[in-house]
Amino acid sequence: MHQENKLGFDTLAIHAGQKPDPVSGAVMTPIVLSSTFAQEGPGAHNGFDYSRAGNPTRDALEGCFAALEGAKHAIAFGSGCAATTTILLTLKSGDHVVVGDDLYGGTFRIFDKVVKQFGVSATFLDMSDPAKVASAVRPETKMIWMETPSNPLLKISDIAAIADIAKKKNLILAVDNTFATPALQNPLALGATLAVHSSTKYLNGHSDVVGGVAMTSDDALAEKLRFLQKSVGAVPSPFDCYLVLRGLKTLGVRMRQHVEGARAIAEWLASHPQVERVLYPGLAKHPGHAIAQKQMRAPGGMVSFDLRGGIPAATAFLKALTIFACAESLGGVESLAEHPAIMTHASVPAENRRALGIGDGLLRLSIGIEDVGDLRTDLEVGFAAAKRAAS
Numbered sequence: 001m002h003q004e005n006k007l008g009f010d011t012l013a014i015h016a017g018q019k020p021d022p023v024s025g026a027v028m029t030p031i032v033l034s035s036t037f038a039q040e041g042p043g044a045h046n047g048f049d050y051s052r053a054g055n056p057t058r059d060a061l062e063g064c065f066a067a068l069e070g071a072k073h074a075i076a077f078g079s080g081c082a083a084t085t086t087i088l089l090t091l092k093s094g095d096h097v098v099v100g101d102d103l104y105g106g107t108f109r110i111f112d113k114v115v116k117q118f119g120v121s122a123t124f125l126d127m128s129d130p131a132k133v134a135s136a137v138r139p140e141t142k143m144i145w146m147e148t149p150s151n152p153l154l155k156i157s158d159i160a161a162i163a164d165i166a167k168k169k170n171l172i173l174a175v176d177n178t179f180a181t182p183a184l185q186n187p188l189a190l191g192a193t194l195a196v197h198s199s200t201k202y203l204n205g206h207s208d209v210v211g212g213v214a215m216t217s218d219d220a221l222a223e224k225l226r227f228l229q230k231s232v233g234a235v236p237s238p239f240d241c242y243l244v245l246r247g248l249k250t251l252g253v254r255m256r257q258h259v260e261g262a263r264a265i266a267e268w269l270a271s272h273p274q275v276e277r278v279l280y281p282g283l284a285k286h287p288g289h290a291i292a293q294k295q296m297r298a299p300g301g302m303v304s305f306d307l308r309g310g311i312p313a314a315t316a317f318l319k320a321l322t323i324f325a326c327a328e329s330l331g332g333v334e335s336l337a338e339h340p341a342i343m344t345h346a347s348v349p350a351e352n353r354r355a356l357g358i359g360d361g362l363l364r365l366s367i368g369i370e371d372v373g374d375l376r377t378d379l380e381v382g383f384a385a386a387k388r389a390a391s
């Protein structure tokens with residue numbers, strides 16, 4: 001084994017967790033589809049007995065994930081939501097969680113509609129102000145759950161400051177790191193207990209897998225999650241593990257290109273007459289710019305903006321695009337555009353959306369790695385259609 005802690009990110013992305021197959025010498029990790037593994041005698045095996053409990057392809061993926069996030073343990077799941085739900089199963093009835101108010105719609109739904117039934121309660125608040133987080137902690141609080149940059153408003157919260165609060169009060173801090181990826185931000189190094197990802201997004205990067213992962217360097221918590229992974233069984237298939245492992249190899253390269261494109265598009269949108277405001281942490285006037293610079297290596301590939309003209313303009317804009325697909329999700333090599341109020345954040349009640357600032361003209365772009373000039377031309381077609389619809 002090489003000393004993985006000494007290698008750079010792009011090297012780890014290609015090699016960590018993976019070594020040539022000892023049987024065939026295959027350089028690429030084999031997809032081991034077998035659900036069961038032969039034992040020499042009852043209980044005598046070399047680590048694998050049944051694929052829900054453990055699988056060689058999944059092992060390789062978990063090894064690569066852990067190396068990239070700088071975690072001792074990575075536990076892979078069949079989706080980001082499966083990772084979130086399994087983490088929340090470490091809690092018990094009566095426990096309370098402090099949760100960011102601007103977060104992935106499906107995560108909100110798990111807190112609001114799923115774990116609530118089992119007696120786990122949540123307080124939602126704006127985490128860009130750490131003082132609010134500290135004052136929301138109660139005697140029964142066990143966990144803080146944050147997302148930064150947040151979805152869809154790209155708000156930035158100070159991970160190190162909130163980790164301080166969590167440490168003082170002996171709470172688990174879980175950070176959803178999906179938008180930043182380990183290439184741009186490492187929550188565990190900033191003091192978080194858990195880094196959570198939807199690997200459906202940038203980690204896989206090709207929009208052809210649904211997956212998730214929880215990572216931690218806390219041995220006791222990892223043991224609990226390992227037990228729940230096996231017991232609940234929300235595990236990814238070996239084929240999906242292989243695809244994500246393949247996608248991870250280019251994570252660093254892709255993120256550099258996503259960031260370059262997003263930065264150019266955000267700056268261009270900022271001076272566009274049909275744009276009311278641009279939300280991109282890389283812009284100097286973004287309220288979270290300074291903290292983003294402190295805790296992220298680059299501001300990421302997501303850009304949100306308010307288009308003038310409300311729903312009719314936004315609808316015409318999205319329908320006119322030909323390179324950007326009008327679709328939910330993000331983080332693939334191809335560019336996507338969506339309307340959070342109607343699409344990804346429909347599960348957030350309308351009054352909450354309004355209070356948060358998710359308006360009828362808000363559009364969210366996932367900037368792919370196509371030629372940025374072509375992306376800008378496509379958006380210009382959208383703006384022209386929006387103008388016709390609004391007049």
Ligand SMILES: *Cc1c(COP(=O)(O)O)cnc(C)c1O
Nearest residue numbers: 079080081104176178198200211
């Ligand atoms: C997509 C997403 C999730 C949920 O992941 P799935 O893989 O769709 O279950 C969680 N958090 C964020 C920030 C996401 O974008």
